[in-house]
Amino acid sequence: MRSSHVPDIVVGRLPLYLRALNHMQAEGNEITSSQELGERLGISSAQIRKDLSQFGEFGKQGTGYNIGYLSDQLRSILKVDRVWDVVLVGVGDLGRALANYAGFLDRGFRIYSIFDSDPKKIGKRAGDFTIQDAAELRKAIQADDIQVAMLAVPSDQAQAAADALVEAGIRAILCYAPTSITTPAxxxxxxxxxxxxxQHMTYHVV
Amino acid sequence: MRSSHVPDIVVGRLPLYLRALNHMQAEGNEITSSQELGERLGISSAQIRKDLSQFGEFGKQGTGYNIGYLSDQLRSILKVDRVWDVVLVGVGDLGRALANYAGFLDRGFRIYSIFDSDPKKIGKRAGDFTIQDAAELRKAIQADDIQVAMLAVPSDQAQAAADALVEAGIRAILCYAPTSITTPAxxxxxxxxxxxxxQHMTYHVV
DNA sequence: TAGATTGTTAATCGATTAACAATC
DNA sequence: TAGATTGTTAATCGATTAACAATC
Structure with missing residues (x-):
């Protein structure tokens, strides 16, 4: 495994490759090529080979890539060869949908506990979870050493909630609030x- | 207004600028600068000036940008100085959350009608909407000349649903299914x- | 072997930044 | 006027692509 420093834009494409490989595997395929993968994703085969070469040599000349093997390698590189526990903060409609979403687990993530600051919600159920008091966030995160959070609170509460998460030791935040938040680097x-x-799309629509 | 061809990556940043300007305006500010905007977004001031210069001259030397004026210009460029009607296909938990989301309207979008193919859901309510039969998609889209769709069906139905949307004349699809779909250019x-x-973030978390 | 596809190099292409004249 | 900030140019930086030797 090479690396040292891999451009972030390359890292950002790996999950896309992994997702496509999983689909191919589900279709019963064993082998693929940079060309086939590229066609599926609308990416050039050269780019896929170059991206992968940042991390090692995963293919065979003349043959291509073993899908299972390459998936395993990518999962290992992305550190989703394990399951990350995630806290969800904000249980509105969106938070509720996330709490019910079944697609996290087999891709490396599991919602572990969910929080809201609304007294009317605390103690109520959402999906398989009991909504906890956001004031307990820090204690809960530290007790279970959680590193990843999803933030689904209203925009005007996003920065304060992010501050609390940072304070509690969270390392990664997926923010659904339509605002920029500031965190330590x-x-x-x-x-x-x-x-x-x-809005990006309507620019192009006549 | 210049343009001819503006790089897509530049277009993609305009909605971000617009969102930040709206926040500034809500905070009661009238004037901003490329530097202030850049700090808020983690983007260099030079890039912001360069991006905006693709479309015209919106600032005043020595002063900066009038927030209201620049917002108006960006809304016009992005074509969200109007309201786009949107169809939502797929009313699971996520679709339901989108149907209830209040944040679309003041940014240029309004969910107009919602569809599902599950007979048990058709006719039921979700938010302010009655769930319609996805088989009626084409008729509904064409009758009301809808151009934008949000797709929140399971992955294995995404391509078929997209095909139906394309067939009906939709021009832009926001796809929530975790899969790549193919459409005409x-x-x-x-x-x-x-x-x-x-997964992108866990790569970086130790 | 012949055909296919990788990993890698060098060339191209495009995006970002630094710097500054213009000017409010 | 003096200070500030734009819009733009040229330089830098980085990412993508084309091409091909290596080799399965």
């Missing part, structure tokens, strides 16, 4: 805001 | 898959 944040995508 | 697709973000 050691805490990674990624964002999901559907409206950004919609 | 004239139909734009963007994806939201939270697990891709989580």
């Amino acid at each position: 050691s805490v990674r944040v990624e964002y999901i805001d559907p409206v950004l995508h919609l | 004239s139909v734009r697709v963007e994806y939201i898959d939270p697990v891709l973000h989580l």
Whole structure:
């Protein structure tokens, strides 16, 4: 395994490759090539080979890649060859949908506990979870050494909630609030805001 | 307004600028600078000025940008100075959350009607909507000339649903299914898959 | 062997940044 | 006017692609 420093844009494509490989495997295939993978994803085969070569040599000349083997390697590189426990903060409609979502577990993540600050919600159920008091966030995160959080609170509460997560030792936050939040450089944040995508697309629609 | 061809990566940042400007305006500010905007977003001021210069001259030397004016210009460029009607296909937990989401309207989008193919759901309510039969998709889209869709069906139904949308004349699809779908080049697709973000972040977490 | 596909190099292409004249 | 910030140019930086020797 090479690396040293791999460009972040390359790392960001690995989950995409992994997802496609999983689909191929589910279709019963054993072998694929950079070309086939590229066609499925709309990415050039050269780019896929170059990206993978940052981490090692996973293919065979003349043959291609063994899907199971390459999946395993990518899971290991991305550190999803284990299951990460995740806390969910904010149990509105979206938080509830996330709490019920069955697609996390087999891709390396499991919602471990869920929190809200609304007294009317605390103690109620959502999916398989009992909603806990957001004031207990720190204690819960530290007791179970949780490193990853999903943030689904309203925009005006996002920064305060993120501060609490950082304070508690969280290392990665997936933020669903449509706002930018500030964290120390050691805490990674990624964002999901559907409206950004919609607005990007309408630019192109005549 | 210049353009001719603006790099897509630049277009993709405009919604981010617009969102930040709206926050600034909500905070009661009237004027901002490329530097202030950049700090808020973690983007260099030079990049912001360069991006904006692709579309015109919106600032004043020595002063900066009028927030209201720049917002208006960006909304016009992104074509969200109007409201786009959107169809939602797939009313599971996520679809339901989207149907209830109040944050679309003031950013240029309105869910107009929602569809599912499950006979048990058709006719039932979700938020302010009555769930319609996905078999009626084409008729509904064409009758009301809808151009934008959100797709929240399971992965194994995503391609078929997308095909139906394309067939009906949809021009932009926001796909929540964790899979790549294929459409003609004239139909734009963007994806939201939270697990891709989580896996990207765990690479960096020690 | 002949055909296919990798991993890698070098060339190309595109995006970001630094710097500054223009000017409010 | 003096100070500040734009819009733009040129330089830098980084990412993608094309091409091919290696080899399965």
